[in-house]
Amino acid sequence: MSAEAKAEVPWERILKIIFFAVLLIAASWFFGIWCGRFGQAYTLLFQPGREILELGLWLLLAIMVVAVTAGLVAALLKPLWVAVVAFALSALAMILGWQVGIGPALLGLLYFLLSLPYARGVTRELNERLRFSVEPVSRGLSLLFMVLALVACGSLYLGYAAHIEREGFTLPPTFKEMMTRMTVVPIREAIEAQTDLTPQEKERALAEMEEGFEEMWMGPLEEMIKPYERLIPVVMAVGTFMTLQTILGFLSWIPGLILAVIFPLLQITGMTKVVRETREVERLVI
Numbered sequence: 001m002s003a004e005a006k007a008e009v010p011w012e013r014i015l016k017i018i019f020f021a022v023l024l025i026a027a028s029w030f031f032g033i034w035c036g037r038f039g040q041a042y043t044l045l046f047q048p049g050r051e052i053l054e055l056g057l058w059l060l061l062a063i064m065v066v067a068v069t070a071g072l073v074a075a076l077l078k079p080l081w082v083a084v085v086a087f088a089l090s091a092l093a094m095i096l097g098w099q100v101g102i103g104p105a106l107l108g109l110l111y112f113l114l115s116l117p118y119a120r121g122v123t124r125e126l127n128e129r130l131r132f133s134v135e136p137v138s139r140g141l142s143l144l145f146m147v148l149a150l151v152a153c154g155s156l157y158l159g160y161a162a163h164i165e166r167e168g169f170t171l172p173p174t175f176k177e178m179m180t181r182m183t184v185v186p187i188r189e190a191i192e193a194q195t196d197l198t199p200q201e202k203e204r205a206l207a208e209m210e211e212g213f214e215e216m217w218m219g220p221l222e223e224m225i226k227p228y229e230r231l232i233p234v235v236m237a238v239g240t241f242m243t244l245q246t247i248l249g250f251l252s253w254i255p256g257l258i259l260a261v262i263f264p265l266l267q268i269t270g271m272t273k274v275v276r277e278t279r280e281v282e283r284l285v286i
Helices: 003-039 042-046 050-076 080-098 102-128 135-139 141-167 173-193 199-251 253-269
Strands: none
Touching: 003 050, 003 080, 003 141, 042 050, 042 141, 050 080, 050 102, 050 135, 050 141, 050 199, 050 253, 080 102, 102 135, 102 141, 135 141, 135 253, 141 199
16 A cells, blocks of 8 residues: 555545544434424423324434434444544534523433443444444444433423423413313203204303313313422423333334444445454463
């Protein structure tokens, strides 16, 4: 190899390191954006529908993208401190994509700290293996899934707690309407079935019934919950975390499958290469 070619190799490696680090940073920024939106969607949790489904799907996609790019960084960026720097920058990008503040910064720090055992574990297992395998990379992703779910549900807690701090707890109007419709349907049908009432009288009776239902049930329910309003964001965040963890448990095979496809493609395109080396093994014998 010529001196010029030797001089090019380190720069090629540096550019590849930057490329994979940027992938993780961009993925974390994307995840941070959806954490911010998820943190403002607390009212949607009271009314299951298309909006909360779409938001949940985007959040899951963001988590999957971070998991895949984190796997690439943990497996390919050597030495370990290079991967650590990439994870640190990705945590910063997540905060910037979400919102600069104490809460997001603490959750970003949590993501960074828990990503270190993942990166260290992948590096150690790959170094101990005789042949490269995607198994150590994908097996450790359960830890990343957990921390990403914690961050997402932490954003929900922060958003809802701030809202209650500003305005106090009230049941969302859409939730009240949904509960009213569900509860008064039998009574509505009975009123509409009456033949001795005019259409105007039926409408007036239905309106009075719905208004009375809100005054008799929704109002007292809000008053009953108010002393515990500070606990409501915690309960919602914990419940959402358990739900998200269950869903991610069913989807945990997807990043591993994607990585199993990506690694051979990287080798074909020349982004990575197989290096064979001979090692000395030291054993104690008698």
